[in-house]
Amino acid sequence: MKLNPFLIAMQACGALAFSTNTLADTTDTNVKLDTMDVKGRALSYYKDDETTFATRTETPIDKTPQSVQVVTHTMIEDQAARQITDLYRSISGLSQNNVSTVTLRGFSQDEILYDGLKGDPYGDFSIPQLFTIDQIQVLKGPSGALYGAGEPGGVINYVTKKPTYDPRNTIQATVGNKDFLSGSVESSGPLNKEASKRYRVGIYSDGQHSYRNNVKEQNRIIDLGYAWDINDNDTLTTQYTNIHQNINGARLRGIPTDNNGNFLAPISWNDNEKTDYQELNAQVFQTKLDHTINSWLDSNLAVRYFENTETQKYHEINKLLDTNGDGIPDTSKRQYRDQVRKRKGITLAGNLIAELGKHTVLVGSEYYHEKNRFTYSRATGPADGVSNLSLIHPVYGKDNTNNYIMHEHTNEDTTSDQLGLYAQDQWAITNKLELTSGVRIDRIKQAYHDHLKDSSTDYYDTGYSTRIGATYKINKHLKPYTSFSTGFVPQDAENQQTSVGGPFDPEESRQIEVGMRSYWLNNRLNVNLATYHIIRKNILQEDPNDTDKKVAFGKVRSQGVELDIMADITSRWVANINYAYNDTIVEKAFNGIQYANGKRFANTPHNQLGVWTRYDFPHIRSSIGLGADYVSQQINRQGQKVKPYTVYDASWQTHWEKWKFQLNIKNLFDKKYAVSGFTKTIGSFVGERRRVYLSATYDF
Numbered sequence: 001m002k003l004n005p006f007l008i009a010m011q012a013c014g015a016l017a018f019s020t021n022t023l024a025d026t027t028d029t030n031v032k033l034d035t036m037d038v039k040g041r042a043l044s045y046y047k048d049d050e051t052t053f054a055t056r057t058e059t060p061i062d063k064t065p066q067s068v069q070v071v072t073h074t075m076i077e078d079q080a081a082r083q084i085t086d087l088y089r090s091i092s093g094l095s096q097n098n099v100s101t102v103t104l105r106g107f108s109q110d111e112i113l114y115d116g117l118k119g120d121p122y123g124d125f126s127i128p129q130l131f132t133i134d135q136i137q138v139l140k141g142p143s144g145a146l147y148g149a150g151e152p153g154g155v156i157n158y159v160t161k162k163p164t165y166d167p168r169n170t171i172q173a174t175v176g177n178k179d180f181l182s183g184s185v186e187s188s189g190p191l192n193k194e195a196s197k198r199y200r201v202g203i204y205s206d207g208q209h210s211y212r213n214n215v216k217e218q219n220r221i222i223d224l225g226y227a228w229d230i231n232d233n234d235t236l237t238t239q240y241t242n243i244h245q246n247i248n249g250a251r252l253r254g255i256p257t258d259n260n261g262n263f264l265a266p267i268s269w270n271d272n273e274k275t276d277y278q279e280l281n282a283q284v285f286q287t288k289l290d291h292t293i294n295s296w297l298d299s300n301l302a303v304r305y306f307e308n309t310e311t312q313k314y315h316e317i318n319k320l321l322d323t324n325g326d327g328i329p330d331t332s333k334r335q336y337r338d339q340v341r342k343r344k345g346i347t348l349a350g351n352l353i354a355e356l357g358k359h360t361v362l363v364g365s366e367y368y369h370e371k372n373r374f375t376y377s378r379a380t381g382p383a384d385g386v387s388n389l390s391l392i393h394p395v396y397g398k399d400n401t402n403n404y405i406m407h408e409h410t411n412e413d414t415t416s417d418q419l420g421l422y423a424q425d426q427w428a429i430t431n432k433l434e435l436t437s438g439v440r441i442d443r444i445k446q447a448y449h450d451h452l453k454d455s456s457t458d459y460y461d462t463g464y465s466t467r468i469g470a471t472y473k474i475n476k477h478l479k480p481y482t483s484f485s486t487g488f489v490p491q492d493a494e495n496q497q498t499s500v501g502g503p504f505d506p507e508e509s510r511q512i513e514v515g516m517r518s519y520w521l522n523n524r525l526n527v528n529l530a531t532y533h534i535i536r537k538n539i540l541q542e543d544p545n546d547t548d549k550k551v552a553f554g555k556v557r558s559q560g561v562e563l564d565i566m567a568d569i570t571s572r573w574v575a576n577i578n579y580a581y582n583d584t585i586v587e588k589a590f591n592g593i594q595y596a597n598g599k600r601f602a603n604t605p606h607n608q609l610g611v612w613t614r615y616d617f618p619h620i621r622s623s624i625g626l627g628a629d630y631v632s633q634q635i636n637r638q639g640q641k642v643k644p645y646t647v648y649d650a651s652w653q654t655h656w657e658k659w660k661f662q663l664n665i666k667n668l669f670d671k672k673y674a675v676s677g678f679t680k681t682i683g684s685f686v687g688e689r690r691r692v693y694l695s696a697t698y699d700f
Helices: 004-016 074-078 084-090
Strands: 029-033 037-039 068-071 093-097 100-102 107-109 112-114 133-140 154-160 167-174 180-190 197-209 216-231 235-247 277-294 297-321 332-354 361-382 407-428 433-450 455-472 478-489 506-518 525-542 550-568 573-588 607-617 622-631 646-657 659-668 674-677 684-686 691-699
Touching: 029 167, 074 607, 084 093, 084 607, 084 622, 093 674, 100 154, 100 455, 107 154, 112 167
Parallel strands: 112 154
Antiparallel strands: 029 037, 068 133, 093 100, 100 107, 133 154, 167 180, 167 691, 180 197, 197 216, 216 235, 235 277, 277 297, 297 332, 332 361, 361 407, 407 433, 433 455, 455 478, 478 506, 506 525, 525 550, 550 573, 573 607, 607 622, 622 646, 646 659, 659 691, 674 684
């Protein structure tokens, strides 16, 4: 179906003109209506005051000595976000990297936690969906003292939807351009009169085409939950999620560019055929028991199990060819890849939390086991039956993939075990000063088996992580904090063999962060400022004296500033603004570091700015929203430019009885741009063209 953007814009302008008399309204923050209570405050819409993620205890964010950002459910709904890529503007310092990975504070980050537990069902290349997610939390900087091994830029946590005490029943349908169609049903509430037993059922399905040739996507999610207050001291929560994602014409890569970032093909171009696909099948089981031992001691025990299979059969650019001799590549030599990734993992985590006067003490343990199986065969170029493809006038469907000459490339198993023990003390030294200190030790075992070479490697390592920080309340306006935190990432088991110079110590990282949280104009303005300096070392390099071996020599430095603002411009007009400056460079290396060109890393923009603003019209139970996302110039892994871009979004929302109608326009002006870069051959990843979504939601 096609929706006329001009008519949509005229309707939005008409709604605005109809309510012009409300723009000068200076009534109280909360506008009481007979049918609806409108809270026109940014701190109500888009700010969460407390989170357990940054400390594993219920702690106000203002008393957390490290930068933590929460994307609330209201923000997710207002921006009609279906996946994490829709929310980058709302998280300072975070931008798109490669497929499903992001860059956070200058470092590639691809691990996602769910309710604080390892076990991402979406694998390596599938895109996480947000249907089961209530909010997104981001703890920035090394977080090893709480969560063990992880990248130094930070860690992302998805808080899942749980069974509710109050009945909540919702049906939603959404249509959009490019044949987008989705439907969902969610029901949650008590199973008995006392609400001691509760349930949740969620079913979601969507389908759509793309601006890229041959691409078609489908998602299906089934989400079930059951909660039981066994008694006054014990609550058991159990969840099950089944996920299916299929993307035809994928694994979707980029489009080649010249050195200045200009596309060498139309941005609809795709190296994949219609028969190519990326398919994910996954399931997750999670349960948690919260237990109150006595008035000062609580405990919790959680288990998360997941398994997934990610199948990819796709064409990828292997080499760029200049067939007419004009010095500009016009054809791609292709490679066909048949890859299957299977993963199974389980996390067991337990915590004791003691309230001891001025001390809140946490002691916990976490065990994680994961087994990966990866098989990979490929055929390359005309010699193996794979035809070339023009960048300008592609002709698809010339090949039968069954006739390709396939060569086995990889057949391997990797098994990882990680056991962590941690302790933390939050000490309220005075009413204004609080000190947080924590330490964690992790014992890691990795077993790697190469079936093609019939060789195996076992690797054991120990990682230590610490965090110490303080928060201080100068007055009701100013609340500074500072912290020092460390983290580590174990080296891959295949690099621990003595034949390549191993074993090696883990990569290590440390961060110094200083920040200020401030509140002004009777809490109508919240300004958070953070500065940080991160060092990452022990990065493996090729040994300059022996090219068959490696050496842990590399060192990287990242530093920057982040500014987050939430403001009530008027009682009905709110804004969320995020700015980040980052400078990540290679300080020590022999012949460069992976994903860096010279001293600068790929996909690490110096400047980012995200804006989302919403205006309420309470008399007609409606609101409009506008957003902007600016990312400065980047480079890809080989130094080619990725041009800066600014993209604008808009939304309109209205309520009628139990219905909510919402219109979202993403990339309002249909800008053609690249969100990030890969290599000269693969090119740059294309940003989504204009998308229009109209949804109807019924609550009953």
